[in-house]
Amino acid sequence: MLEEVNAWPIPCECGQNHNDVLVEKLVINEGALEEILPFLEQKSMSKILIAVDANTYEVAGQFVVKLLEDTNVTTKLCFLDPNELNDVVADEAAIVQLLLSVDRDIEVVLAVGSGTIHDIVRIVSYKMGKPFISIPTAPSVDGFNSIGAPLVVKGVKTTYKAQAPIAVFADLDIIAKAPKELIAAGFGDMLGKYTSLVDWQFSHLIGGDSFCPVVFQITKDALDACVTNVDGIAVANKSAIKILMHGLIDSGKAMLLIGQSYPASGAEHHLSHYWEMNFLQTKRRQVLHGAKVAVSCQLVADFYHTVVKNILLTIENLPGEDDVIKKVSENQKEILEWIESIPDASQLKELIQKVGGATVPEDLGIEQDLVKESFRNAHLLRERVTLLYFYNEYIRTNDEINVIQE
Ligand SMILES: [Zn+2]
DSSP states (O other), X not given: OHHHHHTOOSSOTTSOOOOOOOOSEEEEETTGGGGHHHHHHHTTOOEEEEEEOXXXXXXXXXXXXXXXXXXSOEEEEEEOOOOTTSOOOSBHHHHHHHHXXXXXXXXXXXXXXXXHHHHHHHHHHHHTTOOEEXXXXXXXXXXXXXXXXXXXXXXXXXXXXXXXXXXXXXXXXHHTTSOHHHXXXXXXXXXXXXXXXXXXXXXXXXHOOOOOHHHHHHHHHHHHHHHHTHHHHHTTXXXXXXXXXXHHHHHHHHHHHHTSSGGGOSHHHHHHHHHHHHHHHTTOOOOOHHHHHHHHHHHHHHHIIIIIHHHHHTGGGXXXXXXXXXXXXXXXXXXXXXXXXXXXXXXXXXXXHHTXXXXXXXXXXXXXXXXXXXXXXXXXXXXXXXXXXXXIIIIOOTTGGGGTOO
16 A cells, blocks of 8 residues: 555645655665664765663664664664653653754764653654654554654643654564563554544544545554454564554655654543643653553443444434534434444454553553543544544533443
8 A cells, every 4th residue: 555655646645745754765674773884874974963861872872873873874863761750751851962962063863662652752852953763663553654753842742843853663573572561552553443444434424524535544554454463463563563663654655745743643542641631730650642542442442342433323402503413413323333443442442452452541550530631622632523533522421431341
């Protein structure tokens, strides 16, 4: 599918001009790091800064430094410091720390690590007008090649526009050895596409969000490939981990192509963001993004299969002349089919259990009160007419949601 997209006629069949946003070089292989030097030479880049933390220096950073020894490339390291909870966070402190270590003559910044280090590098390099190269150390998230950088500024998490990397080098020898919970998180981020794709179809129909069938299919193919290979991913088999990493990168590309997070982020991500903000406010240690999405997509699947489905089945009984209700009613059959495309929560749970991920909010320290609150409010975090938004804004009466999550 992606090869086709690389040779895409512009505008696409969906009528939009997808920007030329694909990364120049993508290598997901054993020994991928050895291709960094030839790439730098080809780009005539010889002054680089490598952003790492203590862990990612151990697993990949020191190896990159070694590979570039005795070459024309001069390297400088920036060790990003963890906060008082021992997490590296994409916040003011980390941004300033990296900013101050990027000398004016640095030509490219290498992000060596998982999602957070990428977000710090993504924003700093973008603001300084320098390109960056992605070196993931775990298949943990679909944001490596995104242009958005979710940052914590003054205690609030907001996504800022930044840039995608010019190249991604994911070494299978490294990412297949990543801690199990990081692999499970990447798989969980992919599972969230079951609900995000349905929310995208709905927000296109009702909210008028742009839609592209090719981009939809890229995301769906990536998701299906990961699910088909769940057993291999569970044992960190290299060929299965390669498929997971490809899936995450393809999901990122889908977002780049549409210029929005629509394909990859629906109600399940809004719940996850809500929980994350609560953890920030209550100064609790963060939980992996994909681990939250793995849990939230089960809750959303269950909610859509039960509460939302029942509403749709009886929508003609709803009073009023509301345009949205009318449109939903007219498209009832199609929306029900979309919901049917989401596996049951129990099937999702089984998949997550296979990779050793958490299955219920309590496993992640997320209490039921917070879950309930997020079901009522998380849809307000983004301007998207997801099915959860529809439920909350058009259907729900105040006391009703208490029955949903018992
Ligand atoms: Zn995600």
